[in-house]
Amino acid sequence: MVEPMLLRLLTACLVATTLLPAHAATAAATDPKPVQSVEGITEYRLPNGLQVLLAPDDSKPTTTVNVTYRVGSRHESYGETGMAHLLEHLLFKGTPTHRNVWAEFTKRGLRANGSTWLDRTNYFASFAANDENLKWYLDWQADAMVNSFIARKDLDSEMTVVRNEMEMGENSPSRILFEKTLAAMYQWHNYGKTTIGARADVENVDIGRLQAFYRLYYQPDNATLIVSGKFDPAKVLGWVQGSFGKIPRSRQQRPQLYTLDPAQDGERSVTLRRVGGATLMMAGYHVPPGAHPDFAAVELLALILGDTPSGRIHKRLVEKGLAASAFSETLAMHDPGVGLWGVQLAPGQDVDKARDALLAVVEGLGSEPITADELKRAQAKWLKSWDLQYTNPEAVGVALSESIALGDWRLFFLLRDRVRDAKLADVQRVAQERLLQANRTLALYLPTEKPVRAPAPAMVDVAQQIKEFKPQAGVAAVAAFDPTPANIDARTQRFSLPSGLKAALLPKPSRGNTVRATLTLRYGDEKSLFGQGEVASMVASMLDRGTTQLSREQIQDRLDQLRSEVAIGGGAGAVSVNITSQRETIADTIALVGQLLRQPSFPASALDELQRQGITSVQQQRDDPQAIVANAVARHGNPYPRGDVRYARSFDEIVAEIKAVNVEQLKDFHRRFYGASNAQFGAVGDFDVATVRQALDQAFGDWKSPSPFARVPNPLYNPPASRLEFKTPDKQNAVLSVQQHVPLNDLDPDYPAFMLGNFMLGSGGDSRLWKRIREREGLSYSTYSYVSWNNFEPNSVWQGGAIFAPQNRDKVEQGFREEVARALKEGFMPEEVASAKTALLNFRRLSRAQDAQLAGSLSANLFLERTFAITQRVDEALAALTADQVNAVMRKHLQPQAFVIGVGGDFKQP
Incomplete structure (x- = not known):
């Protein structure tokens, strides 16, 4: 029993x-x-x-x-x-x-x-x-x-x-x-x-x-x-x-405990397998602390459901042969406690049927409410038990111990009164609030004749392990490289292939003889790319899923053999390949990339997998505040028709386009657009230039693009100022997004000053938004502003935002608005500008010291027909800026009256 x-x-x-x-x-x-x-x-x-x-x-x-x-x-x-x-x-x-x-x-x-x-x-x-x-x-x-x-x-x-x-x-x-x-x-x-x-x-x-x-x-x-x-x-x-009186009062301060678990947000389960015993299952639910007024209802529910022979579990499971016995237990504790209801099974009784019946009884009080007779019977039984305990002097002291642990010995009597006076509506309410699937932990014990267990955990004697270690020869020291724009340009070798591919190679020492490279293929134009939907991005995602010679698994095995990594991504108009390799394997890796790009097989099974993943990703975004707000702000005022590559799609439209893609569309798109006539390749690291050039020529030298390329223009448009709000129930993190299109590109004379002003406003760890919203008021883990710079048209996007608890929405919005207004009205101080210039220039130097980022910049500069001389001019302009110049540019371009503001979260009604 x-x-x-x-x-x-x-x-x-x-x-x-x-x-x-x-x-x-x-x-x-x-x-x-x-x-x-x-x-x-x-x-x-x-x-x-x-x-x-x-x-x-x-x-x-x-x-x-x-x-x-x-x-x-x-x-x-x-x-x-x-x-x-x-x-x-x-x-x-x-x-x-x-x-x-x-x-x-x-x-x-x-x-x-x-x-x-x-x-x-x-x-x-x-x-x-x-x-x-x-x-x-x-x-x-x-x-x-x-x-x-x-x-x-x-x-x-x-x-x-x-x-x-x-x-x-x-x-x-x-x-x-x-x-x-x-x-x-x-x-x-x-x-x-x-x-x-x-x-x-x-x-x-x-x-x-x-x-x-x-x-x-x-x-x-x-x-x-x-x-x-x-x-x-x-x-x-x-x-x-x-x-006792001669013992002095303690001078030590005992810690105040404050840990509480959050509300459980989904059912949990435990399975225990050991030798012997009988099958046992119990369903546990979080309930209030023992001192809470609702705990009396929990005590009564224990009897209404779990008593023998009057409880519902006994009647529905034991009497009907689904279980051998029933039980219940309540844990009255100082902090939120537990209610347990369970059954033990006799040999041969069906576990699944017993489990389903148990949960139906315990969690079914909404559809089958408690009756007045059940409540009266439970109260009578509970109060009888209390009376017997209280009238036994040997038991009352120990019983009071439990109430003392809850916070006050008088709770012993208060709980009695609460049980005696409990109302049917309150007991029913507590049942429906607490006995929920999302609040449940189901535990099952299954007797097993021969349990299989992992080895017992044990500590490791690290000193003994190290004795067996024989270090290899140390890595050779790497010569220093000065990442100034002038040195980068002087060391870079540029050339073009017969196909039209342009390359910029920067050989330099690197730890582990590592090579970083970026290859970008550009294709299509505004007209030819119209209406392609998800096809362009799906083609890019499918390139490493199989070729006419290699399966997906064989491709991965080959990359492992080459000790290389290849990441491919893209969308309408371009596909980029980021490569990490080594001096002795970079040529073979480029050959493999050539095969991936030129001979994809587009297996149907891989497309099915990709479509499922895409649809799942969109589904995850549908109730995410950050994704909802970002999508809404992108769509707000967007002037382009559906099908245009600049159009911002809704979640439903994205899903529809994902579902519509088929293998023949992928193959047709690849035949129509892919080629190296408008490609750029940048590489940085320890490699032989002649070897890399030969590998590029063999892989892409004869691969001409089948259709012309023209960059899709992105001229300035100004979405109407607005405030968009979205309620996302059951999301404990809310988001603020603030956006404005500014008539600037990264060649504009105002570019350095606006970049520095934004750095002081919201892009640095010492920025005003950070210090106000994160540090001083403690309202947000992340608050920021940044600029997405256009390389061509004067149409860059300034964006700011924060994440926060939904109840802090008004404070966060107010703080954000006030800091922007203060920056524009009062301006940045000379010492603030001097400190920010030093920091920003250091960050720019740091970015040029990252080989992967530098390889991407080399590739991009080929497309933009630029060198790092422009970077040097920007650095010089930044260094020469004054506070008055920065403040004038910020006031000229940052216009709070034009902001598009989006907020999303679980905002409760006041």
């Missing part, structure tokens, strides 16, 4: 401790004063902070003493799992004046023990009412609070006992499944870690850290003493003052 209380799996266990010096100082000797009384229980408070609860009851000739410390596994840090439980063991190892407590328990007839749980640790003893035993136990508890040995020798001797307790638990499938369920439910909170701790943490625990943990949490102001049953309250208060 499955034990009905799974949280009792970490039940009372024996404990031990380390020697710490006794406290010499004493607290004030005044008698404890009553603080409040509730239904026969009176609270007192000692000057040192100890809370004392007295619950006298002469009806039974026994006395129970319980000491609860507000420390459990919730309070353990990384590497400390199991510490609270270890202390529970070690406390029973004694103090200098109480050395053999277990013998004393036996001699005095005390039924004593301790238990550790997630939020608390408690120590309790019940015995026949006897003043001598009561005083002795109080003295020991006071002594143990601050003087327990917590010694290394005791830890070593107790370790076998703790391991045995772990191993005992490992034999219980229900216990392990319970632990795995909590681990799956809690991503960050310590409730997901078992109280007994990780074996590695327990076996390797540092005694100093354990002693520090003890001194931090075992203090009078972190404890509650409860005495219940037959005793003289006046005598007990005197004894308590005499034993």
